[in-house]
Amino acid sequence: MQLSKTSQYAIRILAYMADKKDSQLITATDLAETLSIPYKFLTKIMTELVKVDLVISIRGREGGYKLKKKTSEIMVNDILDIFNDSIKDDQCVLGIGFCNGLCKCALHDEWIEPKILLQKMFKESSLEDIAGRGCKI
Numbered sequence: 210m211q212l213s214k215t216s217q218y219a220i221r222i223l224a225y226m227a228d229k230k231d232s233q234l235i236t237a238t239d240l241a242e243t244l245s246i247p248y249k250f251l252t253k254i255m256t257e258l259v260k261v262d263l264v265i266s267i268r269g270r271e272g273g274y275k276l277k278k279k280t281s282e283i284m285v286n287d288i289l290d291i292f293n294d295s296i297k298d299d300q301c302v303l304g305i306g307f308c309n310g311l312c313k314c315a316l317h318d319e320w321i322e323p324k325i326l327l328q329k330m331f332k333e334s335s336l337e338d339i340a341g342r343g344c345k346i
Contacts, residue, residue: 212289213292215250216292216294218246218250219254219291219292220288221246222244222251222255222258223264223336224340225240225243225244225340226276227280227337227340234271234272235273235274236272236273237274240255240274257291258291262278263277263283263291280335280337283336284332284334285334285335285336286328286331295331296331300324302314302324303316
């Protein structure tokens with residue numbers, strides 16, 4: 210199971226922004242260069258994050274982006290939901306489509322427990338939890 214590139218980048222962007230404790234604006238260029246994300250891809254992600262009110266965009270020469278909500282209020286699962294990348298209950302780990310108790314894939318029974326743990330982690334982990342740990346993002 211791997212998150213889409215868009216979700217990976219969005220989590221990295223928001224974690225980086227959360228790590229910046231002050232309310233300083235961060236430019237798209239700075240984000241793209243610091244996080245090694247293609248500029249055009251980054252701006253598309255930022256447009257979505259602004260649209261769903263996670264990020265504020267200030268235009269102009271002194272403009273940039275900053276978080277709109279507290280880091281404790283933004284859960285990883287919220288970010289995944291924006292980009293339709295959450296782990297669904299009936300999502301097959303093998304990518305075969307829907308997988309449930311009646312129509313199982315070969316890994317269905319083994320996948321149930323890890324899937325529940327991942328869902329729990331995504332729902333319970335906020336940006337505050339994952340930012341500022343000195344880890345690479």
